[in-house]
Amino acid sequence: MEASSFQRLLYLLQQETSSTELRTECAVVLGSLAMGTENNVKSLLDCHIIPALLQGLLSPDLKFIEACLRCLRTIFISPVTPEDLLYTDATVISHLMALLSRSRYTQEYICQIFSHCCKLQHWHSCGFKSLPQPLLCANGPDHQTILFNHGAVQNIAHLLVSTSYKVRMQALKCFSVLAFENPQVSMTLVNGKHKVLVDGELLPQIFVKMLQRDKPVEMQLTSAKCLTSMCRAGAIRTDDSCIVLKTLPCLVRMCSKERLLEERVEGAETLAYLIETDVELQRIASITDHLIVMLADYFKYPSSVSAITDIKRLDHDLKHAHELRQAAFKLYASLGANDEDIRKKIIETENMMDRIVNGLSESSIKVRLAAVRCLHSLSRSVQQLRTSFQDHAVWKPLMKVLQNAPNEILVVASSTLCNLLLEFSPSKEPILESGAIELLCSLTQSENLALRVNGIWALMNVAFQAEQKIKSDILRGLSTEQLFQLLSDSDVNVLMKTLGLLRNLLSTRPHIDHIMSTHGKQIMQAVTLILEGEHNIEVKEQTLCILANIADGTTAKELIMTNDDILQKIKYYMSHSNAKLQLAAMFCISNLVWNEEEGSQERQDKLRDMGIVDILHKLSQSSDPNLCDKAKTALQQYLA
C-alpha cells in the first residue's frame, strides 16, 4: 500500500462532513492495514494516525468510536509504536476512562491499550528487583501512576466480572501490568482507603477465583501475576493462604510440561519473582510437584526429536530455547537463595553445573545474566564452593563473563566472585592468579554503586589472612588515592567494606608495620577524619578496630603514641555510651600498655598521665562482663 492511500483514508476519516458510515469504514480499513506488517504500522504512524483516531473518539457515534478504538488497539500493541504516544495529551486518558462504560468493545480495546501502554520506566530486563538501583524517570510520573491517578483501579475493577470473557481477560491483564512492582496500585487493589468491591467481593478474592484450575490457562497465569505483584509489594502477606495455597501452586503448574513454552517461561519467571526473598515460599516451591526436576526439562529445547520430525517445531523450539533456559536459571536462583538443602537438591539435578557453565558463555545476555544469578545463589553454600564449584572449575567461565560485560551482569558476577574468593574457597588461588585483583580494583572505580561495593567487598575477602605479597598487590592495585576516595565514599556500604579491607590488611605484626611504614600518615589521617565525622556506630567501631590493629604493630604503635589527638579520641570512646565502641577502644589501650613489649613502660606512664587508668578502674566495676574483663587485664599490665 502506498503512503498516499493511507493519507487519503485518514483524510476521509477526519472529515466531519462525511457520513459516519464512511468514516467508520475508513477506521475499519485502517485497522485492517495496521494488522499487516510492521512497516504498515510505521507508515501509519508517520501519517499521524494516532491523533486522528484520538480525535475520532470524541464523536457521538458509538460504532465509529469502536472502530477507532479497535484500530488504536492494533497500533498500540505493535512493538514499533512508542507507548508515550498515548500520553501526549492529558485529556486522552480521562476520555478513555469515560468511554469504558460505553460498550463491551470499548472496554476490551481500552483495557488492551492500557496494558500495552503501561511500560515500567525502570524495567529490568531480568524482571528482578533485588538490585538497589531504581533509575529515576526523567519525564515526570510513570505510566502506572498516570493511569492510577485517573482512577484506573476503580474504573476497571468491575470489568473483572463482565459477562464477556475477552473483557474479563483484558481487564485482568491491565491489572497485572498496573500492579507490577507498584506498591501504590497493589495496596489499592487489596484495600486502600476506598475499598474496591466487585459484587461484594474484594479484588484478591476475585483473582483467586480466576486461579481455579478449570479456568483458561491464560487467565490463571495472569491472575497469578497480579497476586504475585501484590505480594511482592507487601500488600498481601507471604504466608497468606491465597499466596501459599493458590498462587504458588498455580505458578508451579505453569512450569509443567503440559503447558505451552511461552506459558512455562512466564510461569517460571513469575514464580522466581514471587519467592525471591521469602525462604518459606522457597521451601514450599522446592517440594511442590517436583519443581526442581521439572525445571531440568527447560534445558532440553530444541529436543533431538523436534529436529527430525518437523522444521516448524524446530523453529518454534529454537525461538523459545533461550527464554526457557534463562527462566529456569532465574527460578533456580530464587529457589536456592537461602536454603542450603534446596541448593544441594538443585546441584544434584542432572548436569546442573555443566548447564550453568555453558550458560555463562552463551551469546544471549539474558541467559548469561540468569546463569550468573543462579551461580551466585548456589555460591552461598560453603559446601558447594568446596565441592562442585571446584570440580567444574566454575571460576574460569566466571572470570570470562567479567571481561567487558554489561553492568547488570557485572554486578551479579562480581558478587559471585566475592563468594568464590572467601578464604575457604579452593577457587581463590587460581582466581587470583588469573588477575582478579586488577579487575576488582578497577571495579571500585565504577560509577555504579553496586559494582564499587562488590569490588571492595571482594578485595576485603581476598585480603583476609592473605600473604604479604597479595596485600601489597592490593595496595598497589588500588593506589592510596583510590583507597582514600573509597573512605570518603558517600555510601556507607562502600565505607564499611573499605574499612574491613584495611583491617584485613593490617593483621599480623610484620604486615602492620610494613603497611604503616609506607601508608601510615594517610591511614592515620583517614582514621581521624572518620572518628570525627558523622558516622554510625558500626563505622566507628570498625575504625577503632583498625586502630587496635595498628596498636598491635611494633613500630606502628608509635604512630598512635605520638598522636595526642588520636589518644584523646580513644580516651573519649572508652567512656562512650555504646559498649561496642568502649570495647573497641579498650582493645587499643590493651595493645598499647602490653608490658612484654619494648617501650611499654613509657606508654603506660603517658596513658596514666592522660587519666586512662582512672577510667580503667571505673570500667573494671562495669556490669558488662566483657568490658570488666578487658579493663582488669589492662590494669594487670600496670601491676607487672
Add this chain to the structure above:
Amino acid sequence: MADAGAGSLHGGDSALSCLPEEQELSQRLRRLYPAVNQEETPLPRSWSPKDKYNYIGLSQGNLRVHYKGHGKNHKDAASVRATHPIPAACGIYYFEVKIVSKGRDGYMGIGLSAQGVNMNRLPGWDKHSYGYHGDDGHSFCSSGTGQPYGPTFTTGDVIGCCVNLINNTCFYTKNGHSLGIAFTDLPLPAMISNQFMELLQEYIQHLFKSNLYPTVGLQTPGEIVDANFGQQPFVFDIEDYMREWRAKIQGTIKRFPIGDRLGEWQAMLQNMVSSYLVHHGYCSTAAAFARITDTTIQEEQTSIKNRQRIQKLVLAGRVGEAIEATQQLYPGLLEHNPNLLFMLKCRQFVEMVNGTDSEVRCFSARSPRSQDSYPGSPNLSPRRGSNNSHVHSTGADSPTCSNGVLSTKIKQSCSKYQALSSSSSSSSSSSPSSVNYSESNSTDSTKSQQHSSTSNQETRHLAFLSFFYLSDSEMEMEAEHYPNGVLENSSTRIMNGTYKHEEILQTDESSMDNCPQRQLCGGNHAATERMIQFGRELQTLSEQLCREYGKNTMHKKMLQDAFSLLAYSDPWNCPVGQQLDPIQREPVCAALNSAILESQNLPKQPPLMLALGQASECLRLMARVGLGSCSFARVDDYLH
C-alpha cells in the same frame, strides 16, 4: 491426651452426637464423588478392624491408628486397610492422614494396597502395594527399595494421597501442597479404549483383580496417625484438582472428532430433533423444523394432532376423556393393553380425588373452561422432577368456575371443612351414582355443597377409612369369588361424558393452588359419590385382570396407593399425597403415547431419548469396569 478425652466423650453419647457428623461425612462424600453408587460400591469411611495386623490398634471411631508392637525391625511392621476399596466411579479419590506422633523412629507409610496383601508389612513393599514413607521421603512402588520422591514427614504434618482413576496415577500432598506424581501404573483398568474386545477383556481381568484400599503402615512404638476420609475438610484443595479434570474430560467430549461424515452427522442430529418433536406432538414446531431443515416427517399431521390431543387431556388430568378419545381414535388399542388401561384408570381415580377429572368436575361447575385458541405447548412438554413449578404457574389467572354465584359459594365452603355423613357415604359406596353424574349442573352442586356442610367431619373421616379397609379386604377375597366383571359397563358409562370439546385447554390445578384448602373431588358431595363408585369399578377391573393374567403386584400397589388417598383428611399432605402432583401424569401420558406410536408401527421412544438412555447406561458400565472418567462426564451436566 486431650484428644483421647474428647473421643471418650463422644463415645458416651454417640447415639445422639454421631448423627450430624455422619451426615456431614455423607454429604461431603456425595459432593466429592457424585457418580458413585454407594449401595453398589461403598466408599471408605474408616479403617477396618478386621483387615489389619495385630500390632495395629484402632480408636476414635476406627479413624485413629496406633502402633502397639515391639518395633525392633522391619519384621514388626504392621498395616491396616480401609473398610472398602476405592470405587472407580470416584474418578479422583482422595484421603488425608495426620501424623499425630512420629513415635520412636517415624517409620510410617501411607498409601494403597489390594486386598490380600500381607499386613505384616509397610505399604509399598509388596506386589499391589504402594506407599510413601515418612522417614526418608521415598516412594515404594511394589518394591522393597524406595525411590527418592518427596520430603520426609513427621509429627504435625498432614499427608494426603490422591488416586486418579482416569490416568491411573497417584500423587501425595504434604500440608496442602502437591508433591507430584508418585506412581504412574496403578493396577486399575487401563485408559479408555475404543475397541470393544479390549474393553471386555479388561472387564474380565477386572473381575479377578482386587481393587486398591487406602492403607497405612507403622513400625515403631508411639507412632499414631489419624485418617480423614472426608470427615473433616481437606487441607489440600482436592475439589480444585477435580475441577481441572472435569474441564479436561468435558473438553475431550466437546472436541470429539466427528470425522468426514459431517453431512451424515448433521442429518442424524436433525432427524433426532425432528423425531423428538413429533413424538411429543409438537406439531407445528416439527413442521417448521422440517421446513427449515428440508427434511420430511414420517408421521401424518392428523396423527400427530390426535396424539397431542390425547396427551393434553392426560396432562390436564382429564384421564376419562383421554381414555374415551383413545378408544375412538385407536379402537382396540386399550383392549390389547389391559395393563395400560388399568394404569390409566388408576390415574383417573387419582384425578377424581384431585377434582380434575371431568367425571367429578361436572358436579362442581356447569361446564369446564374451554378455549378455542391453540394451546401453548410448553404446558405439555415432559418435565423432570425438579422443575414442576412452572406447571402451576401456567394459567394461574384462570378461575375455576365461570359462574360467579357458584364460585363465591365454593369459596365460602372452602373456609369450612368439607364433611359428609356416614349414611350418604355408605349409600354411595353401594350404588352407582350415575344419575347425579348425568344431571350435573350448578343447582345440583350447590345443593350438595349445602348438604355436605351440615355433616360433621369425624363421620366422614370414618367413612373413608371404612371404605379403604373394606375395599382392601374385598380386593383379597373378591378376586376369587366374582367372575362377572363390570368393566365393560362401567367404562362405557364413564365414557358418556357430557362435554365434547375439540380442545380442552386450561387445567384447573393452578386455581386449586390458589385456594388455601384443596378439597376432595373439588369439595362436591355427588362427585365424591361418583368417585367412590368409580373406585369400586376399578376394584372390579383389578380382580378381572387378576383372573385373566394372574396376580400383578404392580397393579395391587397402584390400587392401594390410589385408595390410600382417601384415608387422610387432607390427601394433598399425606404420605401418599404425591400421587396428586400433576407431575405424576407424565409417566402415564408417556406410556399412552408410546403405546399409540407402537400401534402405528412407529418407535415407541424417540431416538434422542434412546441415545440419552444409552449414554447413561454406558456411564454406569464404565463405572463398573473401573473407567474413572465416567465420574466427570455426567449426562445431567449436558441437560439444562
